[in-house]
Amino acid sequence: MPRHSKLDEAMKAGDYLEKFFDRVRMEKIERLVYEAKANSLSSNSDDANKVASLAHSFFQFSKKFENNSIPSSHPSPQKFISSVGLFYGWLKGVEEKFDNQFGDNILPQIEGALEAMEETLRIAGADTPSPSIIDILDKVISAKFARLASYMLQRRKETVNNVLSARETITIGDEYDVQDLYRAVLSMYCDTIVSEDYVPAFAGVKRSRVDLYVPEHQLFVEFKMTKADLGQKEVIGQLNEDRALYPSHPGCSFLYAFIFDPTRKIADPQAIHTAFDGINKTGGGREIKMKVFILQEPVAS
Known part of the structure; x- marks a missing residue:
């Protein structure tokens, strides 16, 4: 595929992901992070501490995709696609390992982000990660x-x-x-x-x-x-x-x-x-x- 086509696809995919992680969504995720931290401080349990830490990481990772311009935010289409794939893989592991501890507030945000990244990879012409047997x-x-x-x-x-x-x-x-x-x-x-x-x-x-x-x-x-x-x-x-x-x-x-x-x-x-x-x-x-x-x-x- 010509380089300009890959660039066009990556830019379209980046625009889509920017619209997903818009200001309203990011503010909502940030509020959920504060709630998780407050719950961690009040309960001081290992599960609550892990959830607060992972929620914070989710928020920080998501912020990297608020601006997806190439090359100012991502050096190349390949680097952008690679970053999305890494985020997807990390978040998928988090969802599978801790889904029952996240509760009804954070988990829908994580599931929504996973779907958005799958669509981003599709728009970019990249392979969408196959569902695991446990997903099935x-x-x-x-x-x-x-x-x-x-x-x-x-x-x-x-x-x-x-x-x-x-x-x-x-x-x-x-x-x-x-x-x-x-x-x-x-x-x-x-x-x-x-x-x-x-x-x-x-x-x-x-x-x-x-x-x-x-x-x-x-x-x-x-x-x-x-x-x-x-x-x-x-x-x-x-x-x-x-x-x-x-x-x-x-x-x-x-x-x-x-x-x-x-x-x-x-x-x-x-x-x-x-x-x-x-x-x-x-x-x-x-x-x-x-x-x-x-x-x-x-x-x-």
Whole structure:
């Protein structure tokens, strides 16, 4: 591509990003930084301190894109694109690692900035970073699972022996139904999915089988569906066993737990996120990442 075309694309992309990080948005982010700092001072907790520090870094990083002229602010189109890519990568890691600690104020700003940078890279003719497998689990499958299950109930009706009835379908009655439907969708994104792979016994916890294993991502996916005898206390007990047991499998680097709670048996989801999300050290000294997704949405019939 001719140099002037790359320059034109980069300048258009820079204009777009300038409009995103306008004065109103930057003032709002700055206010959120002050709020995070105040919360950090009042609580003096490690999580609050980390959030305040990351919020401040987010604000300072964003300020670099208030003026995107080339070459006065960025020496070349390539340098501008590289800076956007670095910011995107850093912020993506921050979102994945601390999304449950940010709360409802800062997180939407971070998600909006990520979308804006993806669009900036597209306008600049650069490769848009591919979504991670955890993005796909979170945003494509887990968040929309109840809607997907609802669509499965809306089957075509036909007359058989003068009786009008809907075709057979899958209904979500227990965690095995959840697993079957989830796997069907996940198979569109992963070439190999192993069901109920055995995990060696560890530290007195009996030998078990993980629900789904995705070797290409060293990912284990565990499913739970709340019911009368499976509420928050029981879910926490099972997650503790999962965290202790599954990392003993040599192919496990990430443990993802999808908890379908359509009747809201879990009273305090945040307590579960705080206890399990993030990097966990196993009894064998290994570090693995773990994330819990709790969906409290009924399946509409």
